[in-house]
Amino acid sequence: MNTSFKESFDYLFEEELINEIGRIGVKKSFKQDTIIIEIGDYIKSMPLLISGAIKILREDENGDELVLYYLEKGDTCAMTLSCCMGQSKSKIRAVAETDVELIMLPKENMATWLGTYKTWQNYILQSYHNRMEELLEAVDTIAFLKMDERLFKYLKDKAMVTHNDVLQVTHKQISEDLHTSRVVISRLLKKLENEHKIKLFRNSIKVLEL
DNA sequence: ACATTAAGTGATT
């Protein structure tokens, strides 16, 4: 396999495992905004994220979306893990937030590796732990924070995963991610701008306070 | 020049 992969996982796994992943894994790329996993998909392999960021969404019966959390380099998808264990379908949608590179591993291997590689076991358990934390954070955000705080957190998160304080996004797109209306977003963004936390442009927003 | 899309705003619920 290639060097970008090693760089990403060097510090996580022993050499043997790295080599095995290199042998078995299949590298895939996704362009920005493409859907990587759709709700209802059966999952036959699990992804390891090498570069880029992935947005994890939930959707209700009307097709309205809500962003749960982001995945970054070195992360894997906990939904995939639980899908691989059981035989259930994906209950979330994964969309490439930026251009994405990842390695697909057949689900058969990830089960056997749990026994053979200590570092792998650690990684999987740790991933579950992290995802769980992020999920709780997402619940807190939705349940306890007001819309303006949610919005600012959303902007900061987005700036974080893209490593760019200038976000290429319209008010309408934001309202869809946060499951609210465009007018509300426009108003709150205006307020944030007056508080000098952000700067507004057409089709983009610069985050000033990170 | 005209149509389309993004964004701003007051009023109402």
Added chain:
DNA sequence: AATCACTTAATGT
């Protein structure tokens, strides 16, 4: 916080 109705500004054809 959501919705309506309307305005203004930017951009594409």
